[in-house]
Amino acid sequence: MSRPVAPATGSGRIRTPLPFPTAAKPAVADTQLRANLHRATRTIRAKRARVVDEVPDWEALRDAGAAIKADVQRRLPELLEQFEASATAAGATVHWARDAAEACRIVVALTQAAGADEVVKVKSMATQEIELNEALEAAGIAAYETDLAELIVQLGDDTPSHILVPAIHYNRAQIREIFQRRMADAPADLSDEPAALAEAARAHLRRRFLSARVAVSGANFAVADTGTLVVVESEGNGRMCLTLPETLISVVGVEKLLPTFTDLEVFLQLLPRSSTGERMNPYTSMWTGVTPGDGPQDVHVVLVDNGRSAVLADPVGRPALSCIRCSACLNVCPVYERAGGHAYGSVYPGPIGAILSPQLTGVADNASLPYASTLCGACYDVCPVKINIPEILVHLRQQAPHPPAERAAMRVLSWVMRSPRRWAAALRLARVGAGPLGAYRERRTGARTLRRLPWPASAWTRSRDLPLPAPQTFREWWGKQ
Amino acid sequence: MVGEAVSARDEILARLRTALADSPPPVQVPRGYRRVDDRPDLIATLVDRLEDYKAVVHHGIDALPRLLSEVGRLAVPTDVPADWLAGYAGELHRDSPPLSPAALDDLDAVLTGCAVVVADTGTIILDAGPAQGRRALTLVPDRHICVVRTDQVVGLLPEALTRLDPRAPLTWISGPSATSDIELNRVEGVHGPRRLEVVLIDSGA
Numbered sequence: 001m002s003r004p005v006a007p008a009t010g011s012g013r014i015r016t017p018l019p020f021p022t023a024a025k026p027a028v029a030d031t032q033l034r035a036n037l038h039r040a041t042r043t044i045r046a047k048r049a050r051v052v053d054e055v056p057d058w059e060a061l062r063d064a065g066a067a068i069k070a071d072v073q074r075r076l077p078e079l080l081e082q083f084e085a086s087a088t089a090a091g092a093t094v095h096w097a098r099d100a101a102e103a104c105r106i107v108v109a110l111t112q113a114a115g116a117d118e119v120v121k122v123k124s125m126a127t128q129e130i131e132l133n134e135a136l137e138a139a140g141i142a143a144y145e146t147d148l149a150e151l152i153v154q155l156g157d158d159t160p161s162h163i164l165v166p167a168i169h170y171n172r173a174q175i176r177e178i179f180q181r182r183m184a185d186a187p188a189d190l191s192d193e194p195a196a197l198a199e200a201a202r203a204h205l206r207r208r209f210l211s212a213r214v215a216v217s218g219a220n221f222a223v224a225d226t227g228t229l230v231v232v233e234s235e236g237n238g239r240m241c242l243t244l245p246e247t248l249i250s251v252v253g254v255e256k257l258l259p260t261f262t263d264l265e266v267f268l269q270l271l272p273r274s275s276t277g278e279r280m281n282p283y284t285s286m287w288t289g290v291t292p293g294d295g296p297q298d299v300h301v302v303l304v305d306n307g308r309s310a311v312l313a314d315p316v317g318r319p320a321l322s323c324i325r326c327s328a329c330l331n332v333c334p335v336y337e338r339a340g341g342h343a344y345g346s347v348y349p350g351p352i353g354a355i356l357s358p359q360l361t362g363v364a365d366n367a368s369l370p371y372a373s374t375l376c377g378a379c380y381d382v383c384p385v386k387i388n389i390p391e392i393l394v395h396l397r398q399q400a401p402h403p404p405a406e407r408a409a410m411r412v413l414s415w416v417m418r419s420p421r422r423w424a425a426a427l428r429l430a431r432v433g434a435g436p437l438g439a440y441r442e443r444r445t446g447a448r449t450l451r452r453l454p455w456p457a458s459a460w461t462r463s464r465d466l467p468l469p470a471p472q473t474f475r476e477w478w479g480k481q
Numbered sequence: 482m483v484g485e486a487v488s489a490r491d492e493i494l495a496r497l498r499t500a501l502a503d504s505p506p507p508v509q510v511p512r513g514y515r516r517v518d519d520r521p522d523l524i525a526t527l528v529d530r531l532e533d534y535k536a537v538v539h540h541g542i543d544a545l546p547r548l549l550s551e552v553g554r555l556a557v558p559t560d561v562p563a564d565w566l567a568g569y570a571g572e573l574h575r576d577s578p579p580l581s582p583a584a585l586d587d588l589d590a591v592l593t594g595c596a597v598v599v600a601d602t603g604t605i606i607l608d609a610g611p612a613q614g615r616r617a618l619t620l621v622p623d624r625h626i627c628v629v630r631t632d633q634v635v636g637l638l639p640e641a642l643t644r645l646d647p648r649a650p651l652t653w654i655s656g657p658s659a660t661s662d663i664e665l666n667r668v669e670g671v672h673g674p675r676r677l678e679v680v681l682i683d684s685g686a
């Protein structure tokens with residue numbers, strides 16, 4: 001087709017209803033939430049570090065992962081056509097959705113065609129993004145989340161706050177309270193031991209799994225040369241959904257492709273260690289179309305654009321499409337740890353959300369998000385596919401309408417300043433943070449000056465031309481100002 | 482409906498082609514990572530990794546009769562090797578005709594083999610090949626007893642992938658089902674089998 005068609009931004013739950021600092025306020029004031037987030041992110045950081053350190057070729061795996069994803073982006077149209085042909089030959093039906101609404105319409109129609117009024121769901125960012133549960137509900141179809149954390153969030157009438165652990169903002173006592181209040185079959189004497197809570201979830205979902213007729217999933221990877229889809233999980237709820245129902249509908253962002261089956265050898269090493277901090281997650285399922293007599297016999301794949309073409313169109317921002325949703329960048333981010341996931345508005349929180357959401361919607365619609373960062377660079381260091389998040393943030397800030405963004409930065413700065421511990425951390429981070437921004441300016445102007453300090457200090461220094469701080473003496477330098 | 486789907490396809494592909502108007506240069510993928518494990522004792526590594534993730538490891542085919550003596554109702558794939566069941570006195574349920582999910586849920590355990598095992602991560606891979614059966618069989622019963630031959634063990638994940646047919650339904654299992662969703666602490670036992678037992682047999686024997 002030769003008619004040029006412009007890339008399009010997306011819709012769904014990817015917009016911040018409030019500017020980031022405003023949205024972050026309740027979280028910052030909630031000491032219980034801050035304690036839960038601090039404890040959880042500290043735990044996961046330690047686990048990740050331990051299993052990454054034992055891999056001698058970790059950097060080589062990251063390099064390969066980043067390169068494979070860059071190759072996918074440059075060949076995306078041809079790889080999608082290849083995936084479609086392979087999956088179709090294996091018995092799957094491939095659908096295409098320009099945006100969230102179209103993707104929802106397709107899933108609703110397929111569910112209705114299967115004669116079902118309920119679906120079981122495997123945790124999936126894509127279906128959260130397109131607000132599928134709401135669309136199903138509007139069509140009279142009940143959607144049951146089966147991942148433990150998604151179940152907690154759904155029963156609590158809440159929204160996810162983390163990519164990997166959507167209920168990271170709750171502690172065990174709060175989860176017990178939600179189960180007792182909303183889970184009719186929860187035992188009366190339910191304790192807050194994680195094992196007891198997991199047991200309650202098992203009993204609650206068992207019958208539903210055994211009788212479900214339609215399942216909806218996402219996919220972590222879609223393999224172009226074979227038509228294979230891959231789902232990585234822990235609890236076995238994924239296996240239940242992917243195996244027992246007659247109809248399986250998988251909603252897959254177009255960026256999820258890998259060229260070959262062999263490429264999984266890189267990503268299935270990078271993903272579990274980066275996400276849950278395990279050598280390997282308990283269960284990974286792979287299926288290619290239909291296998292007669294084994295698993296769903298009616299298999300559908302919905303390939304979704306919803307703004308991804310707009311991300312692809314920006315050569316600087318394009319690598320955001322490499323993200324494998326491991327959440328390592330959230331777990332190391334000082335801003336995420338303080339503000340929590342809900343402050344980002346979009347289903348994509350943390351550093352990846354700060355670059356992905358504004359690109360999916362267009363920067364004007366999410367103008368405060370590129371400022372939700374200290375540019376400390378910790379996200380870049382842990383990212384298994386080496387997305388240079390600080391560089392993309394700086395790039396996006398240049399596109400953001402400035403006055404409101406500066407005001408936003410100012411407000412977050414004053415919040416940071418209110419606690420001595422936060423302030424010390426911000427300084428520590430700002431010192432490192434001068435790295436990417438300084439390097440960027442040096443490249444552009446050749447000058448060893450920094451017109452703006454890394455955010456949030458940038459709001460105070462924008463009118464002055466400051467010498468670039470020597471990395472090791474930033475605190476002293478700041479003290480003299 | 483079909484007409485609309487076709488036009489969405491063409492429009493998305495056209496958008497993506499426009500987005501790539503800058504013609505990004507070809508990418509050479511550096512594959513400097515390890516593809517073969519040079520550790521001398523893979524089996525010791527495997528046992529360590531399996532136990533680390535709370536699987537129970539037994540050594541030798543002789544361990545099977547004792548294990549199975551605790552199992553009242555056992556599911557097996559239709560092609561289970563006869564010698565694995567030697568002396569089994571409980572209720573045996575072959576998956577032929579296919580057992581319904583509810584019937585599988587009533588059984589105490591399932592006994593299968595596997596396709597490949599990755600020592601480095603303690604991962605057992607099933608590909609619906611010999612002695613494995615279909616996916617539901619190893620999913621619904623609460624206890625999975627899996628026989629692993631030493632010649633099925635490889636060191637690293639890249640070695641395992643070369644032995645697999647991508648078109649087969651694949652299930653990778655690393656320990657019993659688990660969740661880290663509550664305060665990010667790993668708890669074993671959610672929807673998949675809560676007990677995973679591995680019987681390691683020497684393929685020379």
Ligand code: SF4
Nearest residue numbers: 323324326327329383
């Ligand atoms: S940006 Fe990188 S670190 Fe963050 S979730 Fe995506 S892959 Fe993981």
